[in-house]
Amino acid sequence: MTVLGTPVLTLDEMTVQRGETPLCEGVTLHLSAGSICHLIGANGTGKTTLLMQLAGLLPVLTGEISYQGLSGLPIQPLYVSHQLGIHPNLTVAQNLTFLLNLYGITPSATDIDDALTWVGLQGFETISSSHLSAGQTRRITLARLYLLTPAITPLWLLDEPFTALDVDMVARMEARLCDFAQAGGSILMTSHQAVGVANQMLDLSDYMV
Numbered sequence: 001m002t003v004l005g006t007p008v009l010t011l012d013e014m015t016v017q018r019g020e021t022p023l024c025e026g027v028t029l030h031l032s033a034g035s036i037c038h039l040i041g042a043n044g045t046g047k048t049t050l051l052m053q054l055a056g057l058l059p060v061l062t063g064e065i066s067y068q069g070l071s072g073l074p075i076q077p078l079y080v081s082h083q084l085g086i087h088p089n090l091t092v093a094q095n096l097t098f099l100l101n102l103y104g105i106t107p108s109a110t111d112i113d114d115a116l117t118w119v120g121l122q123g124f125e126t127i128s129s130s131h132l133s134a135g136q137t138r139r140i141t142l143a144r145l146y147l148l149t150p151a152i153t154p155l156w157l158l159d160e161p162f163t164a165l166d167v168d169m170v171a172r173m174e175a176r177l178c179d180f181a182q183a184g185g186s187i188l189m190t191s192h193q194a195v196g197v198a199n200q201m202l203d204l205s206d207y208m209v
């Protein structure tokens with residue numbers, strides 16, 4: 001287990017940028033093992049853009065990033081986009097399996113059962129994902145968190161993970177985030193609602209161009 005407090009991700013004077021357009025400049029952040037950082041800022045500030053840059057989906061043109069002591073972007077962080085990426089023609093179990101395969105995990109039938117039970121989708125294994133509600137669809141994307149540990153994905157980048165979830169599921173998610181952080185994981189997440197379990201905050205509004 002990673003010792004809590006060990007540096008995981010450092011951003012130094014980073015520019016949050018889409019194409020030619022800088023949105024925020026001089027962004028600085030220190031995330032350690034055990035950090036749950038709530039990324040805030042008004043609509044359009046650049047929160048999703050920052051997460052996409054850290055996930056390697058948009059380029060970082062200015063600033064220094066170090067991850068686990070080495071210069072450069074995180075290596076295959078877990079990125080849960082607010083665009084869900086669920087394939088409507090696959091069943092619930094097939095979608096979850098696909099999402100786990102991305103991280104080198106081949107889940108057993110028991111793993112799938114346990115993860116789907118955790119998100120309240122027990123019995124939905126063979127249902128087509130196109131038949132689910134918005135909240136149920138989001139739960140498929142979150143079910144993978146049940147099976148991922150800091151040894152597999154030390155850093156979670158979560159974009160609005162609580163959107164469309166009911167109160168009970170938000171509480172379960174918060175408990176899972178705490179367990180992951182206590183086990184040495186680090187989390188950077190956006191949410192337009194309060195995150196009671198966050199122990200750190202980054203307000204992008206402070207860095208707007």
Ligand SMILES: Nc1ncnc2c1ncn2[C@@H]1O[C@H](COP(=O)(O)OP(=O)(O)OP(=O)(O)O)[C@@H](O)[C@H]1O
Binds near residue numbers: 018044050
């Ligand atoms: N696909 C895109 N192509 C070009 N510009 C985009 C695209 N998506 C967003 N933007 C622009 O980038 C800026 C930052 O968007 P981003 O989604 O990162 O903000 P955000 O802080 O996550 O907002 P919200 O709180 O509304 O989710 C916005 O001004 C937006 O106009």
